[in-house]
Amino acid sequence: MNVAQVLVPTVVQFFADKYSLSISESEITFQTTRKEFEGDLTLIVFPFLKKVKETPEALGKAIGEYLCSHHAQIAKFNVIKGFLNLSFSHRLWIETLIQLAQQENYGVFPSNGEKVMVEYASPNTNKPLHLGHMRNIFLGDSLANILKANGYQVMKVNLVNDRGIHICKSMLAYQKFGKGETPHTTGIKGDHFVGNYYVLFEQENKKATAELFEQYKNIFPDENPETLAEKAAKESPWLLEAQQMLRKWEEGDPSTLQLWRTMNSWVYEGFEATYRKMGVEFDKTYYESQTYLLGKAVVEEGLxxxxxxxxxxxxxxxxxxxxxxxxxxxxxxxxxSVYITQDLGTADMKYADFPMQKSIYVVGNEQDYHFKVLKLILQKLGRSYADGIFHLSYGMVELPSGKMKSREGTVVDADDLIEEMVQIARQRTRELGKIDDFDNAQAEALYQMLALGALKYYLLRVDPRKKMLFNPEESIDFQGDTGVYLQYTHAKIAAILRRASLEGISYSLETLRALEQLSQQEIELIELLQFYPQRVKEAAQEYAPSVIASYAYELAKAYSRFYAELSIFNEPDLLRRHFRIELSAQTARVLRAALHLLGIQAPERM
RNA sequence: GACCCUAUAGCUCAACUGGAUAGAGCAACUGCCUUCUAAGCAGUAGGUUGCAGGUUCGAUUCCUGCUAGGGUCACCA
Known part of the structure; x- marks a missing residue:
């Protein structure tokens, strides 16, 4: 808090004056006063008690008096145990609002001249996106927004895993059962179409493995069944054929490559559609088929x-x-090459494309070890960018039954989930009947906005490092601590501002200075508005969109209270009415900005 | 077996990085729409912060040891 910074030297001066003691600034800790106590800012006096023989109360009182007499912004103070609670003058709060209203890009920091690359999404092309990808994608996209707001030049990249045995599995099943069908002839979205063949492969492979296992048990009755099961899994004709196909792919066999290109193109069409629905996009897409050989040169270099x-x-x-x-x-x-070989090569390629100070990999925490090793190797190789590598290791999204497993069909499909949320938004909105004058396109746009807002907020509000639970039985809430609540608050403010503009209300910011008294609800709002830039900075330092999510919720909650308990247009005092409109306008602005950082759109009406 | 995470209200999550009486939402219960959008507001109830020690003015937060759950230790990615 900026006021705290102003006060720190005065506290130092106090100890010099009264006790001839030199106190270092790091010993002085201010915090915002807890809600249940009177005051705005609290100085903790415990740390000084060792140096000064006083009771906490007496010392607190002495510091309080000193601060009060030296700073006009401090209106009064109280001391409870070792806590000195300072109350700011209302004038200071009013001035704070005016000043932030005058800032063009409030909460956006000027360029710091640094470049950062954020890699996220990184899907395999053998199956459609699921809830786990959604957490990854929303995290990466939001983080990119947050870093931009912190003054970084950001490059968003997607590293598509488009080659390997898993792709061949889909291809093989398609070859055998596809009968020349395509997404277009069947009307199935491309990524789902290909994913179906992957599932088919797994089913057939499982059957074949089981048969083989039975045969082996007859042939080798004395052998340990586990060993035989392993042998059967390794020697399943389906798997062998898929491996054979992978070898053909690596040899550049034209018909294999042709099939591979065709099927991947179907998947990309599907992915694109999903990204578009999600409202995310990438500056560049890398394909592992183009990067997987690059690491070999790095291996030579290391040798x-x-x-x-x-x-x-x-x-x-x-x-x-x-x-x-x-x-x-x-x-x-x-x-x-193996996984890490490609990653070594890709790392060099990324740096050549975009010489960045930071390189962020949004990848699940199951790969912690891999990224530890990757960074270490690059450091040993003396890569200048190695220290800037950061693995944003996020926790898995789990179901009540445990981890999602695509092979066992226990995944929550991204397209399905979005569609389900849109359906709920549609139904709920119609029940409420507040937008009956919208035309169809406007209404559908709103449903999309609400559905995605609910989803994004749901996935981003949790600390990224922690695993989270999703229960498919309970749909994602539209009430309480939710994305929809934030959007609703914004829409309510928008209605206020529309009315103000309709009534032709106008005032200049300067005139608001004449106001002398504020209500508690107003002070709380201004206090929160003032914190916004710090929270933006903190979110970047912690790589945590959840910081912004909880800030946005606090802000919306404070506004909702203000809105419910104080009247704007029925307020008799003109100045106060203007002030509340301005406070509403600034809240809307900051709320919109915070939502934008989360990738959530703010509706004007809902 | 080794290493790395995690453990907070019935459920899902917070806690400004060591500060006051640990907070929200959902679920339950009670009030509030003739006044700016009730997708809302206010309130009640709900806790030995996994367990046991330690560090200090002060611990959900730091340290040690247990317990439980998850992950990794692949010539898969």
Whole structure:
């Protein structure tokens, strides 16, 4: 808080004056006063008691008197135990509102000259997006907005995993059962169309594995069943065929590549549609089929520098045991690359494309170890960008039954969930009947806005690091601490501002200075409005959109109370009426900005 | 087995990074629409912050040890 910063030197001066003591600024802690106590800002006096032989009350009182006499902004104070509660003058609060109203880009910091890349989404192209992707995508997209507001130049990238055995599984099932059908002939969205074949593969593979297992049990009756089950899984004809297809792909077999291109293009059409519905977009998309070979040069470099070593079979490793980690494989004996090989190469490529100070990977916490190793290797290789790598490790979205598993069909599909939310928004809005004069397109746009607002807020309000629970039995709320509540608050303010403009109400900010008394509800609102830029900064430092989400909720809640308990247009005092309109306008502005950081749209009516 | 997370009200989540009597929402109960949108507001009830120690003026927060759940330790990505 800026007032706190003004007061710190005075506190230092107090101890110098009264006790000839030099106190360092770090020992002085201010915090906002808790709601249940009178005051705005609290100085904690406990830390000084060791140096000064006083009771907490007496020392608090002495500091309070000193601050009061030196700063006109402090109207009064009280001391409870070791807490010195300071109350600001109403004049100061009024001035605070006027000043923030005058700022063009309130809560947007000027450019800091730094570049940051945010990688998120990163889907596989063998199945449609699900709820886990949604958390990832909304986090990444919101974080990009937050970083922009903090003055960074941001590049949003998507790294699509478009190659590998999982893709071949879909391709193989399609070859066998597809009968030349396409998304267009069947009317199925492309990503779902391909995903269906992936499921089909898994089913067939499971059957074939079970049959093989039975055969092996007859052939090797003495063998441990577990060993036989493993053997059957490895030797299933379906899996062998998929592996064969992957080899053909890597050899560049034209018909395999043709099928691969066709099926991926269907998936991309589907993904694009979903991204569009979500309201997210990327500045650049990387494809692993184009990057997976890049890491080999890095492996050569590491070998030459003696950071990596080669085993007898020709495979390449790095020994991280001195860092408390393990030995890690970097290149297979046959010279083909593994996951981390590609990531090493891709990291270089990213930096060449966009020389950034920070590179953020939005990836689930199941990959913590991988990113620890990746960063460490890049540091050992002396990459200038390595220290700027940050793995935004978010927790999984779990169902009451546990983790979502696409193979077992226990995933919450993104398209389905969005559609379901739109349906609820439609139904609920119609019941309320507040927008009966909207035409169809306007109404549908609103349903989309509400559905996505509810979803995004639901997924972003939780600390990203923590796992979260989604219960498909209970639909996402439209009441209470929800996205819809924030949107509703905005719409209510918008109605106020429409009316003010309709009535031709106008005033200049300067005239508001003449006001002398404020209500508690107004002070609380101004206090929150004043915090906004700090919360924007904090959200970036913590890589946590949840900071913005809870701020937006606090703000909406404070406004709702203000709205319910104080009247605007029935307020007899003209000046006060103007002040409340201005306060409403500023609340709407900040609320809209906060929602924007979360990727949520703010409706004018609902 | 080793390492890394997590544990807060019946449920889902907060707690300004060590500060006051641990807060919201949902669910339950009570009030408030003839006045700016009731998708709202106010209130009641609900807690040994997993357990046991320690550090200090002060611990949900830091340290140690347990317990429970999840994850990783793949020539999968």
């Amino acid at each position: 030459a520098k003696g950071i990596f070593f080669k085993k007898e079979d020709g495979s390449v490793w790095i020994d991280l045991t001195s860092e408390g980690l393990d030995q890690k494989l970097l290149l297979r004996a046959d010279g083909t």
